[in-house]
Amino acid sequence: MTISSNGTALVTGASTGIGAVYADRLARRGYDLILVARNRERLNTLAKRLTDDTGRTVQVEAADLSNKADVRRIEAVLQTDASITLLVNNAGVGATAPLLQADADKMDDMIELNVSALTRLTYAAVPGFVQRGGGTIINIASIVGIRPEILNGVYGATKAYVLGFSQSLVHELADKNIRVQAVCPGAIATEFWPIAGTPVENFPPEIVMSADDLVDAALAGLDQGELVTIPSLPDAGVWEAYESARQNFTLENLSRRVPAPRYHVAAKQAG
Numbered sequence: 001m002t003i004s005s006n007g008t009a010l011v012t013g014a015s016t017g018i019g020a021v022y023a024d025r026l027a028r029r030g031y032d033l034i035l036v037a038r039n040r041e042r043l044n045t046l047a048k049r050l051t052d053d054t055g056r057t058v059q060v061e062a063a064d065l066s067n068k069a070d071v072r073r074i075e076a077v078l079q080t081d082a083s084i085t086l087l088v089n090n091a092g093v094g095a096t097a098p099l100l101q102a103d104a105d106k107m108d109d110m111i112e113l114n115v116s117a118l119t120r121l122t123y124a125a126v127p128g129f130v131q132r133g134g135g136t137i138i139n140i141a142s143i144v145g146i147r148p149e150i151l152n153g154v155y156g157a158t159k160a161y162v163l164g165f166s167q168s169l170v171h172e173l174a175d176k177n178i179r180v181q182a183v184c185p186g187a188i189a190t191e192f193w194p195i196a197g198t199p200v201e202n203f204p205p206e207i208v209m210s211a212d213d214l215v216d217a218a219l220a221g222l223d224q225g226e227l228v229t230i231p232s233l234p235d236a237g238v239w240e241a242y243e244s245a246r247q248n249f250t251l252e253n254l255s256r257r258v259p260a261p262r263y264h265v266a267a268k269q270a271g
């Protein structure tokens with residue numbers, strides 16, 4: 001049976017891991033697909049399997065999203081293909097080396113992919129979504145966006161960016177019928193770990209989730225209207241308490257003419 005189309009989902013980092021599972025689940029939910037990653041052969045194999053299994057149309061775009069020219073090519077796809085209704089910003093790399101052992105060029109490449117490409121692709125997609133009356137953006141962040149101390153700090157900071165950028169998008173696009181979800185996975189069993197520098201087998205199995213379970217939970221979170229989905233977190237109230245503490249940082253509290261009394265600046269000036 002062919003489900004009626006939900007439009008087209010563009011998924012970055014779709015050749016393996018979390019992105020490949022998103023491609024599978026979204027095809028089964030009735031989306032045609034545009035799959036983006038560097039490895040064309042893997043993308044073609046996945047595209048054929050998904051077309052055979054679901055009857056959906058699957059287009060492949062081989063691109064290196066740490067390369068500006070390739071990013072511009074995918075931006076152009078997002079700007080011109082009016083069938084696109086969903087963007088999954090998933091492509092990303094991590095690192096487990098601490099600062100003193102980390103290579104600055106590699107950190108820069110990571111920022112290019114995890115932050116700059118994600119930002120540019122979002123900017124390319126949003127105007128069309130606004131013009132067509134809606135759309136959805138799923139940004140794959142990480143739990144280290146909330147706890148950057150857990151892994152390499154630059155990686156954590158790129159994911160804090162993804163989380164903060166997503167929260168600002170929710171706010172900025174509130175009246176435009178655009179859904180934004182930030183997903184914060186814990187450790188997921190994918191090729192991410194050997195590439196980042198630590199085999200996933202080094203972790204206790206209790207803290208490692210499969211990519212299948214992660215994506216199924218994240219899509220359930222999307223269906224439930226969550227803006228931030230932390231699939232491992234047993235008690236959603238812990239996030240709600242954190243978020244409500246963050247909201248207590250009102251502008252009146254954060255921006256004032258005089259420094260807070262504990263810095264004794266006003267007292268010094270008066271004296």
Ligand code: NAP
Binds near residue numbers: 013094184187188193
């Ligand atoms: P993965 O299995 O290594 O997959 C990464 C995907 O990104 C692959 O399809 C890869 O394909 C693509 N990619 C890597 N560099 C690229 C580039 N320069 N240009 C275009 N595509 C590129 O890792 P994953 O675990 O699925 O990670 C997906 C996302 O989840 C990442 O953003 C990661 O930070 C996040 N995440 C992962 C974990 C985890 O524990 N695994 C936890 C939290 C968050 P090609 O090699 O073919 O380009």
